[in-house]
Amino acid sequence: MSDKNKKGPESKTYKFDTLSLHAGYQPHKNAGSRQVPIYQTTSYLFDDVDHAAALFNLERGGHIYSRISNPTVGVLEERVASLEGGTAALATSSGMSAIFLTVMTLCEAGDHLVVSSQLYGGTVNLFRLTLPKFGIKCTFVKPRDTEGFKKAIQKNTKGIFGELVGNPGNELMNMPEVAKIAHDAGIPLIVDATYQTPYLCKPFEHGADIVVHSLTKWMAGHGSSMAGILVEGGNFDWMQNDKFPTMTKPYEGYHGLSFAEEFGPTAFTMKARAEGMRDFGPCLSPQNAWNVLQGIETLSVRMKKHCSNAEEMVKYLLNHESVAWVSHPSVPDHPDNALAKKLLPNGRGSMIAFGIKGGKDAGVAFINNVKLASHLANVGDTRTLVIHPASGTHSQMDEATLKFAGLSHDMIRLSVGIEDIDDIKNDFEVGFRAARKPRLVSNQ
């Protein structure tokens, strides 16, 4: 082989599928247990008083109390950090608590956030109604309005938050462009990547600085356990300006510690744990962490099937007489089709929104008559799930907010599972038949 063709040394660090199974855990340090043990304990023995003091003062690493950290939860945190390409992670009791801890680590009363308008309904309510009670205000911007994010930034803006693919309308936020806007303003971009999982997209590779997940969804995948996580990319320079004094100035709660100075690329996670977990306490149970770990072991296998089933369902719905419209980034005339190809090369995800002919009544009849698809308030289960957002997940929004969030009364949100595709289609036929005659057919 000529020198020209010589590839040179290659890094042999483990790749995605291997990390999904192994990252964060060494059996020989755990009595040889091949499976990650569930450390069902509240607290951990100190060697002596000096050891205790050193742990409390972040002089040494280790566990003190399971609200702050737990060895089983720690494996999950390292595993997700490794899969995302992040430096550190902090697992929480739910996706919502991960978002809340992220905001509370970033902001103080008087601060402001720029937020994509197309989000899970609970997240909208957090930003619209609850955070103002803490003195944190938000400006909503439609996800496709990239320039709008720039215009909405104020002097006291501390970050931009969005879902890459908005819930439930499937509008994409142009993450690389929005990241550039955030970085030009000296603030971080926070991305909720629940819909993607790191198998479909690693937001840090596209400019995001902090990623949050509801692990309850595709990461755990089996609809068994609530969990959330925040992951840090490690690339954001908190010391570049004076916008983040709680990261850069001596912190009274830890003997004058400056998180940014001491922990650099892991500073945000260290602060979120040391302060946020200490003071708010939404910790993940070790049992749930273990359940999520089981799901992550098969993440890539499941995501492939979720995505292939979703693409089949898109074709089926596009050609169905009862369907008014279909929104999924794989649809050729979806406004974000090209952006989705770039950001989601491994698949466009398994969330589909579609409009049913006949409006709200038809939607209700459809939901009430499908048997295999489960009508519930979750997404990312191995099983196919359906919901009518206007009367379910987003029902606490008024008409104007629904419209701004891109929701309509004929919309059905579909989370495609990994069942046999023919069985899902057959089930939908039953639903559509009922939808065409909503007053004649009902299972209630």
Place this chain on the structure above:
Amino acid sequence: MKFKVNGDEIFASTGGRPFDKNKPLIIFVHGSGLTHMTWVLQTRYFAFHGYSVLALDLPGHGLSGGKSLKSIEDMADWINSVIDAVGYKEASLVGHSQGCLVTIECTARYPDKIKTLSLMGGAGAIPMNPELLALAENGDPKAVDLMMDWAHGPAGHFGGHPVPGLYHINTGGMLAKTRTIKDTLGVDFRACDNYKNGFEAAKKIKIPTLSILATDDKMCPVKEGKKLADLIEGSKVDIIDNCGHMMLLEEADRVLKVLKSFITTNYPTKN
């Protein structure tokens, strides 16, 4: 804290405590392309237990101003200037990897100033893989990926960071990308490759010296570390099993325990 050395504004972590000139001084010197943050699981302990600590960012690295120094000899002289700049007459030195070459050379050059020497993942010479050196000098991020791969043992590759939630390889990678790869890692690797005086410098060292080595260290193997330690009179060696070159993070507690015992015995606090 920030202070001036040879006209450049230099940053050093003081381990979370105010710098106190009445306490004995320990200076921590990081490895190629890295920063003071590699020492966080040692520095905070010493800072809260009677010592003044300076975990330096070498010129042009991390939060320090100036340009990267081009030779190990220049870095050794610069450490001496740091001691002068903070108003001390003596210090204890701790080095990792390239930091070992720097602290060996500094100790040999300034024998009256240096009171103890602690070496982690050290060797008398660190010749660089030519391809790795070329990648770093060209500013190719692949250099960092390769360094992280070769520098970590099982804890790095699988996980199990002593600080819950932190992931070794990605954290290390980010530290090495704090500044331009070409201007930090590239310059440092070349300085290591050029340095030939390690074994001669070691023969001149007459102060208490500790070498912490690791069985899975591919960058400075145990054999090379022992060769160096054998040249230093009365040198102590501690070998950590199942651990790579980044022992100060991979086995932070073990390193701290050994370091604590060595420094508090040979360079005690005044209380």
